[in-house]
Amino acid sequence: MIQIIVNAFVEKEKTGAVVEVLYASADQDKVQAKYKELTVQYPENYLAIYDLPLDTDLNTLNNYPSVFIGKEEFE
Template sequence: MYASSNHEKVRAKYEELIAQYPENYLAIYDLPMDTDLNTLDHYPSVWIGKEEFE
C-alpha cells in the first residue's frame, strides 16, 4: 500500500508496480490522509477469483 497527496508520485508508484507485478490487478483509491487505516472496518478491496470467469 502506498499513500500520498501528490498525484504525480501516486501515478509514478502505480506505473512502477504495474511493471513489477504485470499479472496483478492494481487500483488507485482516494482515502483519508489523516486516518489510521487499521482503525477502519475495511479498506477498499475487490476479490476476483477464477470462478468469476467460468
C-alpha cells in the same frame, strides 16, 4: 485527501488471495509514478488507486478498499 495503491493477487499453489496496500501519498504525481512502476513489477496482479479522504468513516462511502474473506479463513 490521500491516495493509496492496492495490489491484489492469488498466491501460487494456494486457494486464497492477498490484498495489500503498497503505497500511500497525498501527492497525485508521486502516486501515478509509483503506479506505473508497480504495473511493470507486478504485470499479472490487480492494481488499483483509491482516493481516501482523511478523518472519514470509509464505510459511509459508496466505494472504498475492501476484501471479501470466506468464513473458512477464520476456522
